[in-house]
Amino acid sequence: MNDTPQAMTIAGTDSSGGAGMTADLNTFSAQGVYGANIVVSVTAQNTCGVQKVQMITPDMIMAQLSAVADDLKIRAVKTGMLGDTATVETVAKAMTKFNFGPLILDPVMVAKGGAQLLTDEAVSAVKTLLMPLVTLVTPNLPEAEVLTHLSIKTTDDIMLAAQQLQTLGAKNVLLKGGHGDAPIVLDYILLADGRHFWLRTKRFNTARTHGTGDTISAAITAQLALGHDLETAIIAAKTYVDATIRDGILVGHRYGPLNHLAQSTIKNQPEVIYDI
Numbered sequence: 001m002n003d004t005p006q007a008m009t010i011a012g013t014d015s016s017g018g019a020g021m022t023a024d025l026n027t028f029s030a031q032g033v034y035g036a037n038i039v040v041s042v043t044a045q046n047t048c049g050v051q052k053v054q055m056i057t058p059d060m061i062m063a064q065l066s067a068v069a070d071d072l073k074i075r076a077v078k079t080g081m082l083g084d085t086a087t088v089e090t091v092a093k094a095m096t097k098f099n100f101g102p103l104i105l106d107p108v109m110v111a112k113g114g115a116q117l118l119t120d121e122a123v124s125a126v127k128t129l130l131m132p133l134v135t136l137v138t139p140n141l142p143e144a145e146v147l148t149h150l151s152i153k154t155t156d157d158i159m160l161a162a163q164q165l166q167t168l169g170a171k172n173v174l175l176k177g178g179h180g181d182a183p184i185v186l187d188y189i190l191l192a193d194g195r196h197f198w199l200r201t202k203r204f205n206t207a208r209t210h211g212t213g214d215t216i217s218a219a220i221t222a223q224l225a226l227g228h229d230l231e232t233a234i235i236a237a238k239t240y241v242d243a244t245i246r247d248g249i250l251v252g253h254r255y256g257p258l259n260h261l262a263q264s265t266i267k268n269q270p271e272v273i274y275d276i
């Protein structure tokens, strides 16, 4: 009954289908993993920005989590937009109550269009309640700055920030380097045992990057649900997100969605770098 690899996303919806829960579920499917979905917020948004947000009550969020825990065999779980403190508290409570496997925390704070998706108050709840439960945290550079209070400009700053995220409790860290306009994109990985490396790819000169962060964290979650180790999962996920940008689709007018069905013939494996 419960043999099919199953993963779960705890996130907000995106009415235009490019980010949030839809990106997560499309990614799970593309990796051959069944996806359960816990809705914590409904957003009215499109590729130009977020117009309206409606949070779901903690009671309803817990009911969804409990229903899934009672029936499915979730092997890995990720969080996306969590919105407010009450939601973070509810999710943290559920993570200690139920066994959903490794927890991947994508600390979504601000949408590409600029809308705030996590209140300032909730940032401290994420740090104190969720970080100690996390297998992997996947901030982009601005999110890492908020979580660590560091100004991150150089590769040394990135490595220091990753260490600080570990002191907050996250066992492993993926610091995403998608922001900025350098011709090369560098993601940094610091593993629980202290090993660390960079993944280097070419930057695609496109604004069609709505949901890149959701997609890479969902792909890692799916790879873990398939039974792969974390290092393999991260490299496979990076290869996948690269293909979803490369094989772009034309939807909407601004930050267009990725192609989750990318069949790229050029599977651009990231270059793994140990010393920078």
Ligand SMILES: Nc1ncnc2c1ncn2[C@@H]1O[C@H](COP(=O)(O)OP(=O)(O)OP(=O)(O)O)[C@@H](O)[C@H]1O
Binding pocket: 019, 110, 111, 112, 139, 140, 141, 176, 177, 178, 179, 185, 186, 187, 201, 202, 203, 204, 205, 206, 209, 210, 211, 212, 213, 214, 215, 216, 238, 241, 242, 245
């Ligand atoms: N223009 C690009 N070209 C190549 N890779 C990119 C580009 N933009 C993002 N990436 C990759 O996509 C992944 C997500 O990184 P990014 O820093 O964009 O996350 P994010 O800001 O959390 O995304 P989002 O908020 O859109 O969900 C990383 O592996 C990053 O290297």
Ligand SMILES: Cc1ncc(COP(=O)(O)O)c(N)n1
Binding pocket: 011, 012, 013, 014, 019, 020, 021, 043, 080, 081, 108, 110, 111, 112, 113, 117, 209, 210, 211, 212, 213, 214
């Ligand atoms: C519901 C939801 N979750 C996450 C994002 C982040 O994605 P992006 O930074 O690409 O806008 C979003 N826009 N909406």
